[in-house]
Amino acid sequence: AQTVTQSQPEMSVQEAETVTLSCTYDTSESDYYLFWYKQPPSRQMILVIRQEAYKQQNATENRFSVNFQKAAKSFSLKISDSQLGDAAMYFCAYRSYRDNYGQNFVFGPGTRLSVLP
Amino acid sequence: DAGVTQSPTHLIKTRGQQVTLRCSPKSGHDTVSWYQQALGQGPQFIFQYYEEEERQRGNFPDRFSGHQFPNYSSELNVNALLLGDSALYLCASSLRGSQLFGSGTRLTVV
Numbered sequence: 001a002q003t004v005t006q007s008q009p010e011m012s013v014q015e016a017e018t019v020t021l022s023c024t025y026d027t028s029e030s031d032y033y034l035f036w037y038k039q040p041p042s043r044q045m046i047l048v049i050r051q052e053a054y055k056q057q058n059a060t061e062n063r064f065s066v067n068f069q070k071a072a073k074s075f076s077l078k079i080s081d082s083q084l085g086d087a088a089m090y091f092c093a094y095r096s097y098r099d100n101y102g103q104n105f106v107f108g109p110g111t112r113l114s115v116l117p
Numbered sequence: 118d119a120g121v122t123q124s125p126t127h128l129i130k131t132r133g134q135q136v137t138l139r140c141s142p143k144s145g146h147d148t149v150s151w152y153q154q155a156l157g158q159g160p161q162f163i164f165q166y167y168e169e170e171e172r173q174r175g176n177f178p179d180r181f182s183g184h185q186f187p188n189y190s191s192e193l194n195v196n197a198l199l200l201g202d203s204a205l206y207l208c209a210s211s212l213r214g215s216q217l218f219g220s221g222t223r224l225t226v227v
Contacts, residue, residue, distance in 0.1 A: 004159070042220055043205060043207075043220045043221045043223075044218050044219065044220045044221075045160070045207065045209070045218035046218075047216075091159045091160075093159070099173075103148065103150040103162065103165045103173060103209070103211065103216065104162045104165070104173055104175065105152075105160070105162060106162075107159025107160050107161070108159050109157070109158055109159055110157075110158070110159055
């Protein structure tokens with residue numbers, strides 16, 4: 001079974017600065033998807049960024065980028081120019097490529113990010 | 118478009134009781150999945166419904182059951198509630214893999 005680990009329960013960053021959230025995972029599969037989700041106090045899970053394991057290029061979405069190291073099974077999220085609205089719980093998630101229905105995610109325990117003004 | 122809506126937002130039940138949670142998917146979405154998020158943890162997949170049938174199921178006991186209606190809305194039923202069932206229950210709807218989450222129902226079992 002796949003597992004996802006986030007070793008930083010809490011992180012804080014100064015507004016406009018850069019922060020990196022860590023995620024490692026364990027799998028025997030070679031094809032899979034990795035995700036970062038944000039959960040603000042509204043509780044809704046919001047997709048931040050997605051990475052396909054077969055792509056060597058790291059995904060980027062505006063101020064959000066990932067460092068995907070397949071051999072090390074590491075998938076960190078970098079948030080640049082942090083904004084107050086970035087404060088939330090961040091979850092790293094894994095989904096098997098064989099999951100044809102695309103819903104059976106394995107989530108990590110989350111990292112609570114605080115943004116200081 | 119209201120996106121994914123869940124009701125109620127909060128619920129308190131007594132141990133041993135039964136509870137039904139409801140989810141209305143985003144317009145056009147035909148698949149509904151349910152997740153349980155215990156306090157301080159990430160969501161865990163319970164099951165997924167498509168065309169009114171359970172298509173995938175996570176590692177949850179039979180006390181957890183569901184239903185999907187012809188209009189794609191869905192219910193999650195939990196029987197014989199345990200204190201450990203206290204959690205945030207998230208519904209997600211999708212169409213061809215593009216998934217959108219609701220804001221959840223906070224269930225407290227006392």
